[in-house]
Amino acid sequence: MTLIYKAPLRDMRFVMDEWLDAAAWWREVPDWQDLDSPTAQQVLEEAARFVEERIAPLNASADLEGCHFEAGTVTTPAGFRESYAEFVAAGWPTLSLDPEHGGQGLPQLLDVALQEMLAGANHAWLMSPGLTHGATACLQTYGSERVKRELLPKVASGEWLSTMCLTEPQAGSDVGLIRSRATEAPGTDGYFIDGSKIFISGGAHDLTENIVHLVLARLPDAPPGTKGLSLFVVPEWLDGSDAGRSRNGVYCEGIEKKMGLKGSPTCTMRFERAFGWLVGEPHRGLTCLFVMMNAARLQVAMQGLGHAQSAWQRAHAYAQERRQMRALSVPPGATVAPGQTSPIAFHPAMRRILMELRAVAEGERAIGYWTAHWLDIAARHADAAERENAAQLASLLTPIVKAFFTANGFAAASNALQVFGGYGYIHEYGIEQTLRDSRVSMLYEGTxxxxxxxxxxxxxxxxxxxxxxxxxxxxxxxxxxxxxxxxxxxxxxxxxxxxxxxxxxxxxxxxxxxxxxxxxxxxxxxxxxxxxxxxxxxxxxxxxxxxxxxxxxxxxxxxxxxxxxxxxxxxxxxxxxxxxxxxxxxxxxxxxxx
The missing domain is CATH 1.20.1410 (I/LWEQ domain)
Structure with a gap:
């Protein structure tokens, strides 16, 4: 049995139109007065078509193929490069970005729905473009005029992809232990970065011609701990910089062999006199990076929801087809002839699992979209007090949805696998991949x-x-x-x-x-x-x-x-x-x- 992900458009429409009544508030925002429910649904329907036709079919094959590493070069699975180019050409990375930087300026609410679809269809594919919004927000807020002019437009559009380089072998959640160093590059407005980073999603790949790394490092006069960290933007390729057109000192030394997300390259990176620019103020790197991390945390929450939705779809479809024993009762309108077995969906043990999967996924969709709606209000409401209240609510909700949704996403995959019995443990049915892929969401962007x-x-x-x-x-x-x-x-x-x-x-x-x-x-x-x-x-x-x-x-x-x-x-x-x-x-x- 092969199941390709289907976007839950009817439930998405219910949450946006009835649970949130989002369009009523959009009419109060000058830039969104022409955005109504039918238009929003057209956007989601087109996103669903792209995701279902171009992204979802690559999920299982990419898991088997994995990424390839040879002599510092990383190649992604078949179909990833082409589908990503189509993704950029269609403008999907710019859906909710500021029009000033080439974005379409639509609500965050629509973007989180897109993120849910991508995660449910093919989490590994999502990993490389996943930081585009966070990196754009960070550079837009704290980048120098030069960075905004030369790097930001290409990052915002998705033409260049970005990474977040924090973790080092001795520094995981405790980033205060970071040892990477930055020194001024004489005669330029930039710095040389030296150090090693691990677990870097999309650190090297063949999806774009350039990769822009956001790197935490220490200046020579840095105080110890987190107060001594500065943030730098370091392109893999330099074009028109003070260092001239050249390959920068950024090297991929290998890709991890992982439990899941095998279609996504997780890289060990070495920076050796890599030229970059300071982002924000010296020793205030974490302040800058939190803009990126907060955006990433809501996206990771949507990954948890995507996993739960995918698990529900797979388990529900299988339970309707698989017949085992004779159930003690049947749903209204159904019959089971004497001597015939029943679909396992009729048995109480399976009914409970299936109902729990549906209840959690659909409830989380409402809360996840509600969180994104508060972000829109925080950014666009005319009243400053309302913006402040919305920002406080969104800030409170973000760690809840990140942790709660991802824990439930993994639990949903495990419970759904139980519906399949032994078939769930083999690759052909897809649920064991969801189980493996979902586990890491509980770990990254802050455990x-x-x-x-x-x-x-x-x-x-x-x-x-x-x-x-x-x-x-x-x-x-x-x-x-x-x-x-x-x-x-x-x-x-x-x-x-x-x-x-x-x-x-x-x-x-x-x-x-x-x-x-x-x-x-x-x-x-x-x-x-x-x-x-x-x-x-x-x-x-x-x-x-x-x-x-x-x-x-x-x-x-x-x-x-x-x-x-x-x-x-x-x-x-x-x-x-x-x-x-x-x-x-x-x-x-x-x-x-x-």
Whole structure:
């Protein structure tokens, strides 16, 4: 059985048009007054056509072929180079970029939908162009006039691809241990960079004629730790620079043999008197790079959603075809003749797995798109106070969705593999590749543990939980709207309000405990983040039930939504109480050393 990814356009339309009512707000933005729902859907339909026809069919073959390394040169799998050229020619990298830099200026909301499609169809293909938006934002904000003139337009358009060079053998999450050095290049406005970096996605490839590396390094007068890091932009090829037209001192020394994403080159890079320019101010490199990393974290969240959606599609299709034993019950309208076996989708164990896959994927789509919508509001709202509130919400949501979605993406792939039984363990059915490919999303752009610490230690506890209060206000507002609906929706609203109260009480208790034991927050951060993630899914499904229930008898789509929402509150949401109990345990008991 061969399954090619299909973009969930109907559900994407539901989230944008009904769950968010995004077009109503677009009309308030001068640049988007002509952008309506039909136009947005045309964009998504064209994106889906490209992804399904040109990107998805390369997924399995690229996994088997992998990348090729020879004498410092990297070749990507068959079809990658050609399809990437088509991707650039069609303008997809510029979808939400600033028109000042050649972008189309559309909402981030449309771009995250595109990112979800690409990740669900072919995560390895996405890896090389994945940093385009973050690199563009970084150079646009902090690049010199020369960098903006000579490099930014080609990075923004996708003509040149970019990398983020942080990790070194001794410096992973603790970037303060970075040893790469930068010294002034005499007679120029640039610097020479020397050092080695590992785990660099797309560090070398044949997709573009040039690759622009963003590199963290230390100047000679740099203080120790993270306060001594500066950011430099280092092209692989120099054209018209002070050093003249030449190959720069940037070398790929090998590509990693990995668990997954075999179609994406993950490179060991050496910089040897590599010429580059300072980005931003000296010793403020992390400030500059966070612009790039925050953009990347939302994209990684969409990877988790893409994996969950792909896992659901594969498992659902297989479960409808595969017959085993005779089920004790059948769905309305279906029959199984005496002596015949039933599709495994009829059996309770499989029904539960399939429903969980659907509930998580569809709930996450609402929350992921909601996060992107807040980024649009933060960038475009006419009122400064509203922009500030939106930015705070987006900042709070970013580590949650990155960690929660990617953990669920891997879990979804594992659970979906269980539906296939032994067939899931072999390559032909595709789900084992999704399992392997999804695992790394929990590691890069800050491990999920780092995201949890960022959420709790840096964003909830220090600011008096102002951003959390904003979030809980939205939960309670939705709960209030649900109380005015039918009994099922009212129950969802009551439950959502209870969850918001629990989060508030748990946070207050955690603050009190933290004052006595400073390690507390670090012990419970993972479970605290997951607790908020399940509350957000409850918010997604409460609003979905409120919208879908009045239309359940007129459209099967809304009937399925109601069924899935009811299931979510009956089954998966139990994970909230489990995570809350672990937070409470972590507040009371210290962890032993092993």
């Amino acid at each position: 999920n543990e780092i995201q949890a610490i960022d959420l709790l230690v840096r964003k909830v506890l220090p600011d008096g939980a102002r951003a959390l209060d904003l979030l809980l206000r939205h939960m309670r507002a939705e709960a209030g709207l649900c109380r005015e609906s039918d009994p099922l929706v009212r129950c969802a609203g009551v439950k959502l309000d209870e969850l918001a109260q629990t989060v508030e009480r748990t946070t207050q208790a955690l603050k009190a405990r933290q004052a006595q034991d400073p390690e507390t927050a670090y012990r419970v951060a993972d479970d605290y983040l997951a607790m908020l993630g399940w509350m957000l899914l409850a918010f997604a499904w409460a609003r979905t039930l409120r919208i879908a229930t009045p239309q359940r008898d007129t459209d099967a789509f809304y009937a399925e939504k109601q069924e899935t929402g009811r299931f979510f509150f009956d089954y998966p949401l139990a994970a909230f109480a489990y995570r809350r109990s672990l937070v409470e345990a972590g507040c009371e008991a210290a962890l032993p050393f092993v």
